[in-house]
Amino acid sequence: MLRLALPNKGRLADETRDLFEDAGLPVRVRSDRALTAQVGDAFEAIFVRTQDIPEFVSDGAADAGVTGWDVVLESGRTLETLLDLGFGRCRLVVAADEHSAVRTLGDVADGARVATSFPRLTGDYFRNAGRAIELVPVSGAAEIAPHLGIADIVVDLVSTGSTLRVNGLREIATVLDSSARLVTRPGHAGAGDGPLGELQDALASVLRARGQRYVMANVPRVSLDRIRAVLPGLEGPTVTDILNGGDHVAVHAVVRAECLTTTIRGLQSIGATGILVTRIERLVP
Numbered sequence: 432m433l434r435l436a437l438p439n440k441g442r443l444a445d446e447t448r449d450l451f452e453d454a455g456l457p458v459r460v461r462s463d464r465a466l467t468a469q470v471g472d473a474f475e476a477i478f479v480r481t482q483d484i485p486e487f488v489s490d491g492a493a494d495a496g497v498t499g500w501d502v503v504l505e506s507g508r509t510l511e512t513l514l515d516l517g518f519g520r521c522r523l524v525v526a527a528d529e530h531s532a533v534r535t536l537g538d539v540a541d542g543a544r545v546a547t548s549f550p551r552l553t554g555d556y557f558r559n560a561g562r563a564i565e566l567v568p569v570s571g572a573a574e575i576a577p578h579l580g581i582a583d584i585v586v587d588l589v590s591t592g593s594t595l596r597v598n599g600l601r602e603i604a605t606v607l608d609s610s611a612r613l614v615t616r617p618g619h620a621g622a623g624d625g626p627l628g629e630l631q632d633a634l635a636s637v638l639r640a641r642g643q644r645y646v647m648a649n650v651p652r653v654s655l656d657r658i659r660a661v662l663p664g665l666e667g668p669t670v671t672d673i674l675n676g677g678d679h680v681a682v683h684a685v686v687r688a689e690c691l692t693t694t695i696r697g698l699q700s701i702g703a704t705g706i707l708v709t710r711i712e713r714l715v716p
């Protein structure tokens with residue numbers, strides 16, 4: 432049985448559990464405080480801190496794991512991404528006091544003190560930019576460092592950016608874009624046709640389906656030549672006869688969720704009736 436290292440708490444933990452459940456791999460824990468669980472029939476999960484996951488996967492304590500890409504890069508471990516899970520999106524950014532003259536990376540003075548809980552990525556970033564800074568490692572809440580007078584600049588994660596604004600900081604550069612990923616050791620035998628490959632495919636099919644809806648409608652046969660413009664679909668739309676349907680045919684298509692309102696209006700404009708929209712559990716192209 433393969434072992435997966437999954438986040439033990441927070442939003443990443445909740446989203447991971449929901450995704451596995453939607454893929455037919457419910458995480459069965461024996462109690463709220465359990466540190467391990469059964470995941471489907473092929474996997475055992477261990478619940479650990481996101482920061483420890485790269486090390487566990489890299490050292491072989493786990494076969495694969497789910498953690499933030501920022502955490503993987505900061506760990507310095509070489510891991511292979513099996514799947515970008517799309518949630519946990521954030522950016523690691525450089526920020527300065529909004530009242531300071533620092534507006535671009537070029538304004539950062541040599542010897543500037545930079546507070547961060549990402550010392551490896553921050554050190555590499557400023558080195559590559561040719562700027563000599565003094566690292567001030569903190570374990571969290573780097574935003575407060577300029578107010579305490581212990582740093583001039585911060586490098587921290589932002590999602591909406593409101594924490595930076597509330598703390599009077601201005602974003603001046605992006606170090607990296609991050610999101611949650613399913614990762615494994617390079618060359619792991621379970622990838623490809625093995626159980627990790629199957630897990631990758633199952634999760635991918637759920638993620639692909641999430642932003643799409645299945646639309647069905649009865650369309651007058653005379654409007655069929657206009658249907659392609661209204662319902663582009665993946666390959667379709669599928670057009671089928673209706674028993675006793677008279678002048679109408681049934682049209683089915685996959686539509687991006689954000690296009691639904693336009694699609695429904697378009698269908699109505701060509702005389703469609705009985706428009707039905709459903710969620711899709713999985714989509715395998």
Ligand code: AMP
Pocket residue numbers: 499519520521587588589590591592593594595
């Ligand atoms: P925001 O105010 O939305 O920009 O969020 C910023 C705060 O949330 C910072 O303290 C970050 O450390 C934290 N944060 C935002 N996104 C993530 C993420 N994907 N993973 C971990 N921490 C995050």
